[in-house]
Amino acid sequence: MSQDKAATTTTPKTTGHNWDGIEEYTNPLPTWWIWGFYITFIFTVVYWLFYPAWPIGDKFTKGIPGLHTITYKATTVDGKEVEKTTHWNMRSKFMHEMNEMEGVQKQWFDKVAAMSFADVSKDAELMQFVNSAGKTLFSDNCAPCHQAGGQGKIAFSPNLTDDHWQFGGTYDEIQQTINHGRKGFMPAFKEVLNEQQITQLANYVLSLSGEPHDAAFATAGAQLFKSEDAGCYYCHGENAKGNTQMGSANLTDKIWLWADVPGKATQESKLAEVKKVISGGLDRGVMPAWGGRLKPEQIKLLTVYVHDSLGGGK
Amino acid sequence: MEATSPASPVKKPSPLLNRQIPIVTRSVKGKFRTFKTAVMVIAYSVYFLLPWMPWERSNAASQALMFDLESRRFFIFNLVVYPQDIFWLAMLLFIAAALLFFTTGLIGRAWCGYFCFQTLWTDLFIMIERLIQGERPARLRLIKQPWNAEKILKLGGSHFLMILVSFWTGVTFAAYFTYAPDFVHNLFTGHAAEAGYITVVVLTITTYVAAGLSREHICTLACPYARFQGVMYEPDTLAVAYDVRRGEGTAGRIAPGKGLRTREERQAQGHGDCIDCGFCVQVCPTGIDIRDGLQYQCISCGLCIDACNNIMDSVGSPRGLIRYDSEQNIASPVPHKPRLEWKRPKVLGYAASLVIASIILFYNIGTRSDTEANVQQVRQPLFVMLSDGSVRNRYQVNIINKTEHEQRYYLKVQGIPAESLDLGNIPEIRVRAGKTLSLNAKVDLTSEQAKMTKQFSFVVTPTIAEAEPVVVKTNFHSH
Numbered sequence: 001m002s003q004d005k006a007a008t009t010t011t012p013k014t015t016g017h018n019w020d021g022i023e024e025y026t027n028p029l030p031t032w033w034i035w036g037f038y039i040t041f042i043f044t045v046v047y048w049l050f051y052p053a054w055p056i057g058d059k060f061t062k063g064i065p066g067l068h069t070i071t072y073k074a075t076t077v078d079g080k081e082v083e084k085t086t087h088w089n090m091r092s093k094f095m096h097e098m099n100e101m102e103g104v105q106k107q108w109f110d111k112v113a114a115m116s117f118a119d120v121s122k123d124a125e126l127m128q129f130v131n132s133a134g135k136t137l138f139s140d141n142c143a144p145c146h147q148a149g150g151q152g153k154i155a156f157s158p159n160l161t162d163d164h165w166q167f168g169g170t171y172d173e174i175q176q177t178i179n180h181g182r183k184g185f186m187p188a189f190k191e192v193l194n195e196q197q198i199t200q201l202a203n204y205v206l207s208l209s210g211e212p213h214d215a216a217f218a219t220a221g222a223q224l225f226k227s228e229d230a231g232c233y234y235c236h237g238e239n240a241k242g243n244t245q246m247g248s249a250n251l252t253d254k255i256w257l258w259a260d261v262p263g264k265a266t267q268e269s270k271l272a273e274v275k276k277v278i279s280g281g282l283d284r285g286v287m288p289a290w291g292g293r294l295k296p297e298q299i300k301l302l303t304v305y306v307h308d309s310l311g312g313g314k
Numbered sequence: 315m316e317a318t319s320p321a322s323p324v325k326k327p328s329p330l331l332n333r334q335i336p337i338v339t340r341s342v343k344g345k346f347r348t349f350k351t352a353v354m355v356i357a358y359s360v361y362f363l364l365p366w367m368p369w370e371r372s373n374a375a376s377q378a379l380m381f382d383l384e385s386r387r388f389f390i391f392n393l394v395v396y397p398q399d400i401f402w403l404a405m406l407l408f409i410a411a412a413l414l415f416f417t418t419g420l421i422g423r424a425w426c427g428y429f430c431f432q433t434l435w436t437d438l439f440i441m442i443e444r445l446i447q448g449e450r451p452a453r454l455r456l457i458k459q460p461w462n463a464e465k466i467l468k469l470g471g472s473h474f475l476m477i478l479v480s481f482w483t484g485v486t487f488a489a490y491f492t493y494a495p496d497f498v499h500n501l502f503t504g505h506a507a508e509a510g511y512i513t514v515v516v517l518t519i520t521t522y523v524a525a526g527l528s529r530e531h532i533c534t535l536a537c538p539y540a541r542f543q544g545v546m547y548e549p550d551t552l553a554v555a556y557d558v559r560r561g562e563g564t565a566g567r568i569a570p571g572k573g574l575r576t577r578e579e580r581q582a583q584g585h586g587d588c589i590d591c592g593f594c595v596q597v598c599p600t601g602i603d604i605r606d607g608l609q610y611q612c613i614s615c616g617l618c619i620d621a622c623n624n625i626m627d628s629v630g631s632p633r634g635l636i637r638y639d640s641e642q643n644i645a646s647p648v649p650h651k652p653r654l655e656w657k658r659p660k661v662l663g664y665a666a667s668l669v670i671a672s673i674i675l676f677y678n679i680g681t682r683s684d685t686e687a688n689v690q691q692v693r694q695p696l697f698v699m700l701s702d703g704s705v706r707n708r709y710q711v712n713i714i715n716k717t718e719h720e721q722r723y724y725l726k727v728q729g730i731p732a733e734s735l736d737l738g739n740i741p742e743i744r745v746r747a748g749k750t751l752s753l754n755a756k757v758d759l760t761s762e763q764a765k766m767t768k769q770f771s772f773v774v775t776p777t778i779a780e781a782e783p784v785v786v787k788t789n790f791h792s793h
Contacts, residue, residue, distance in 0.1 A: 118739060121738055121739040121740075122739045122740060122741055124740050124743065124744065124751055124753060125751065127738075127740070127753075127754065128751070128752055131710075131752070131754065147694070148694050149692065149693070149694025149695055150694075151694060151695035151698070159695075159698065161695060161698045161706070161708070162698045162699065162700055162701070162706070163700045163701055163706075164700075164701045210703075250701070253701030253702065254699055254700070254701055254702065254703045255699065255700075255701050262699070308738045308739070308754060309754050311706070311708055311738075311754065311756050
């Protein structure tokens with residue numbers, strides 16, 4: 001009804017003030033808007049009753065006591081499980097939600113805890129949980145040394161995705177490693193061997209992995225390896241294949257942990273890497289113990305994750 | 315403000331300051347009204363009844379159309395849509411857009427006038443008002459009269475009915491997302507999910523506010539389509555139009571009076587056929603005067619055509635003073651009969667994109683596979699050197715079972731030796747109905763093989779006879 005509309009189009013009201021012909025409208029705010037404004041007042045009061053609101057010095061109002069509380073379970077520094085009830089706050093809410101999530105995950109962790117390693121790895125659906133929960137546990141606890149994907153870092157931490165295991169790659173051995181930690185040690189040979197002997201040994205070690213080497217030095221090195229002078233075979237074995245019981249490296253495979261042989265281009269630099277390890281020895285291969293820090297079922301799940309998902313455990 | 319008229323009042327206030335007049339429409343009979351009513355009956359039947367249609371299903375609620383958000387599956391009769399099929403939704407939206415543009419280019423805002431849910435619900439609510447409060451004059455009287463028992467009863471009654479319809483609209487909407495009989499039962503016994511109550515309340519409020527209170531303001535102020543329709547209109551587009559030359563003549567429109575009763579008398583004095591009865595304005599749901607020309611408020615519902623035709627019949631003038639016609643034709647010296655002008659690049663372009671998109675969508679749905687597989691290579695690390703010098707790549711293989719029952723699969727490799735694939739200790743691959751299973755797959759190649767292999771394929775085959783294998787090509791990295 002455009003005619004009606006036209007008829008009711010009115011001149012807006014003014015305040016009645018007139019300054020050199022300049023007038024001021026008195027258009028009131030829309031009613032719904034005003035009411036929205038009033039509702040925010042009411043909201044403020046309700047909010048204040050329920051939530052922390054007013055800062056008072058270094059304290060603050062916590063809402064009406066007992067009206068809006070959060071209960072959560074937490075572990076104290078000395079390992080005691082306590083249940084706390086506090087006024088509403090973000091941290092408690094977070095803790096409460098974490099408790100809830102633990103409850104949701106519990107059935108899966110219980111399942112993993114109740115089954116043997118082999119049975120877990122045969123259950124394709126359970127392995128999906130191992131993959132996702134294991135990835136989180138691994139990222140939170142293991143990744144700082146072993147890197148996000150478990151690929152490790154040469155001269156720092158072992159690669160968990162290859163098929164070589166310093167301390168053994170069965171489920172039980174991996175669980176043992178995580179629970180109690182490991183410490184690798186190799187004495188420094190610069191005290192007992194001269195420069196030439198170390199060069200000979202290094203050439204022998206390179207020859208074992210099929211790396212470029214000096215054959216004459218390597219033959220001499222082989223003698224030295226098995227001799228009482230150097231005594232390498234004590235730990236690395238007669239055949240240089242190492243010993244998972246004490247964590248001595250297998251020197252015959254293509255995998256390097258401490259000497260960055262694959263990362264060097266020339267024969268000299270590869271040799272220098274190996275010589276560095278032989279002369280200086282090793283005293284940093286420390287893996288901390290996670291037993292007590294992680295729950296047993298978490299360690300069990302991590303064991304399966306490392307063995308099957310990262311894929312090295314064969 | 316001009317210096318010469320220091321105290322002049324504001325002459326032309328902004329239209330935003332206008333008081334909005336409630337539009338009280340007159341009902342009308344005619345072919346467009348009949349068409350609108352028919353569309354309404356069909357649309358409401360489909361909307362309100364479809365969630366109640368049963369459909370035999372083995373592993374989900376037996377409902378023909380159900381958008382099951384919880385299990386992330388859409389059941390559309392025999393078609394089950396999974397999140398991976400999001401492409402279909404994109405195609406569907408594209409088809410809807412192309413169809414809208416095509417129709418608009420051809421016959422204007424047919425969507426707005428006959429099919430849009432805002433129009434349908436507004437139309438229904440106006441019908442409710444007429445049913446309870448009476449025809450336009452009665453309703454106008456009711457608005458003007460002071461609040462008494464009659465006014466409270468009639469206005470309250472019609473708004474109560476509107477809220478009831480809105481409520482059932484909300485309930486029906488929510489019923490599309492869950493098993494309808496259970497949902498409705500739980501809704502009234504207080505056991506339905508929180509999301510269900512929120513949906514019903516929000517839909518009830520929005521339906522009531524949009525169709526019961528805001529009405530045409532949704533079309534004129536909120537709807538973006540009204541504003542960009544202009545780019546789709548062409549001079550040849552059919553639109554609801556008033557034949558100005560015929561209606562106004564040379565001396566303008568005039569109400570019939572003494573010596574102005576017959577068409578001949580009027581024409582002799584230069585007056586047009588429009589008798590200025592105002593019915594076209596009274597029936598308009600957006601309250602415009604079509605005689606002012608094409609306006610963005612016009613939703614092309616055709617009710618003014620019905621109203622005008624009825625008047626033309628009664629005064630003995632030919633029908634079609636207001637009609638579907640093109641701007642071009644009405645302006646031409648000798649207008650021909652209105653007809654669809656479809657041989658235009660724009661219309662043909664819209665039609666072509668519509669057809670192509672529909673073919674792609676239906677082909678894609680028709681050739682969908684019950685098995686879907688995708689492979690993600692593990693990138694940390696991309697490859698691993700093993701102790702014997704061979705190279706390992708690891709993959710996450712996801713197998714999606716889109717059938718309605720549990721299914722076993724074989725996973726093999728193609729292009730590399732079969733034994734290079736290692737699935738760990740998994741004895742067999744079983745995927746539940748409608749579920750995805752992701753597997754850790756390791757592929758070990760000797761250094762010689764690794765040097766030659768850049769790509770290979772995973773082959774996923776359901777164990778049932780005549781099953782088509784799904785082949786997924788992937789990369790192998792060794793340096």
